[in-house]
Amino acid sequence: MTRSPSPYLVPGFYDRALAQGRHRDIVGGRWEETGRLQLALLQAHGLQPHHRLLDIGAGALRLGCKAVPYLAPGHYHATDASRALMLRGREAELPDPDRLPEGQLVEDAAFAFPGLPAHVDYLIAWGVFTHLPPEQTAQALARIAARWPAPRVILFTVFLAAEGQTGPVRQPDGVVTHPDRPPWHITESALHAMAEAAGLAPIRQPDRLPRGQALFRA
Numbered sequence: 717m718t719r720s721p722s723p724y725l726v727p728g729f730y731d732r733a734l735a736q737g738r739h740r741d742i743v744g745g746r747w748e749e750t751g752r753l754q755l756a757l758l759q760a761h762g763l764q765p766h767h768r769l770l771d772i773g774a775g776a777l778r779l780g781c782k783a784v785p786y787l788a789p790g791h792y793h794a795t796d797a798s799r800a801l802m803l804r805g806r807e808a809e810l811p812d813p814d815r816l817p818e819g820q821l822v823e824d825a826a827f828a829f830p831g832l833p834a835h836v837d838y839l840i841a842w843g844v845f846t847h848l849p850p851e852q853t854a855q856a857l858a859r860i861a862a863r864w865p866a867p868r869v870i871l872f873t874v875f876l877a878a879e880g881q882t883g884p885v886r887q888p889d890g891v892v893t894h895p896d897r898p899p900w901h902i903t904e905s906a907l908h909a910m911a912e913a914a915g916l917a918p919i920r921q922p923d924r925l926p927r928g929q930a931l932f933r934a
């Protein structure tokens with residue numbers, strides 16, 4: 717049997733999961749804890765209500781359902797490979813869906829960012845690059861950097877592996893990650909090389925994150 721490069725690419729994955737009411741599971745569960753943590757980290761890095769936030773690979777709006785009430789109306793934007801997943805999150809999880817116009821939820825699996833504003837202050841990609849092969853992560857970072865030059869803050873998560881590690885890695889929370897299939901890990905030097913090629917200077921943050929992900933700020 718050939719393995720799909722990502723569970724999200726399995727044909728019919730989103731339709732089946734949404735039909736079963738599993739929009740929270742699709743993004744990995746730990747709903748309250750992870751949404752609250754994402755907003756708290758953004759605030760710790762300076763996010764304020766007047767800022768404009770882009771949530772890349774936003775899923776069912778685990779962060780959005782906390783960020784939309786916090787931000788000024790219209791200041792939250794999101795992309796994901798599945799717009800249906802974001803729309804389900806908007807309808808099921810937002811205290812007041814009218815604060816988030818549907819047009820701000822953009823289907824985009826190629827990091828092309830169609831129809832998004834020319835300026836955003838904060839970008840976050842949480843648990844997204846962990847599902848992508850390194851070439852695609854490199855491309856995503858390059859496209860983000862080209863589309864939204866500084867000043868802006870980018871937070872993203874990856875799974876890290878020690879330099880020279882060639883096989884699977886058991887991460888601090890027990891998740892097993894791989895160099896050649898999802899969930900993907902990457903060495904810190906490889907990450908720096910791809911980010912720097914994109915013109916970004918990523919700095920690893922000390923926070924301990926769910927599932928053993930590492931947080932970077934660029």
Ligand SMILES: C[S@@+](CC[C@H](N)C(=O)[O-])C[C@H]1O[C@@H](n2cnc3c(N)ncnc32)[C@H](O)[C@@H]1O
Binds near residue numbers: 750775776825827
């Ligand atoms: C682990 S979930 C995290 C979702 C969200 N960031 C959160 O923290 O709740 C990964 C998300 O990445 C999305 N995704 C996977 N591949 C993608 C791609 N190529 N472009 C955009 N989104 C993608 C999936 O649809 C899923 O919603």
